[in-house]
Amino acid sequence: MHIEETELLEKYLPFDKPVPYKDFLISPIKLRDMYDVQEILGLLQVDKNNLGEIAFISMSKLRFMLLVICSEEKYQFELCLLLQKALSMENKIIQVVINDKTEYLIIGDNVNEHAIKITSDDFDEIIRIILYQNILDYTDRYIDPDVKRMTDEYYRLKNKGAKKVPIEHKITCVQLKTGMTKEAIWDLTIRNFYQLFDILVDESDYIAAKTAEFNGVQFKSPVEHWAHKARKDKYAEAFSDADAFVEKIQSV
DSSP states (O other), X not given: OOOOHHHIIIIIGXXXXXXXXXXXXXXXXXXGGHHHHHHHHHHTTOOGGGXXXXXXXXXXXXXXXXXXXXXXXXXXXXXXHHHHHHTTOTXXXXXXXXXXXXXXXXXXXXXXXXXXXXXXXXXXXXXXXXXXXXXXXXXXXXXXXXXXXXXXXXXXXXXXXXXXXXXXXHHHHHHHHHOOOHHHHHTSBHHHHHHHHHHHHHHHHXXXXXXXXXXXXXXXXXXXXXXXXXXXXXXXXXXXXXXXXXXXXXXX
């Protein structure tokens, strides 16, 4: 059972709807729980096939996570916690089964009544959905490794020296601009919160740009209204004009 990216982006994510997968309903994580899962969400995006280790390529994602990424107990705990929250099974125990031939997870209570097995294939799809739900720019579309490397390097250099805004400051900004209580903001999904914060920044930038334009500043292109500004796919530019994109990377 595989849910296409378009269906996720159009049917489920805009409405914070849980995504059905076999016996599970996979829900987006709330902002109030972000601290507990943000590190493991980052580690789950590691592409084992691009690490230069042949042994990793033949591993399932689940085996790779358990033996390599989550070899420390701390990260295995965070992985289990993420699954418990996303699957709304925080009162259940997750058991890891791994040997030379297979690997899977079992979710159940203390006596394993009504336990549910998560195979390595199930794990792939569940984690894929979780990443879409909680990482704003996530995509699992195939991207040529060289293109991805160049694009990531471009944005790394572009953002070098940029001030990192603490989450507490972002929450306060959203509170100030919207009038929402902190409790209401904490109940937003991680994805929804970052979308809201980015749009508020775009609105402020738009007002500043239009004020400058009114006072005689000329821009190379029309100032785009914040409400009509679509979020850009950072990899799309590389495909639309490869030569120009390479020049842009080299100019940074």
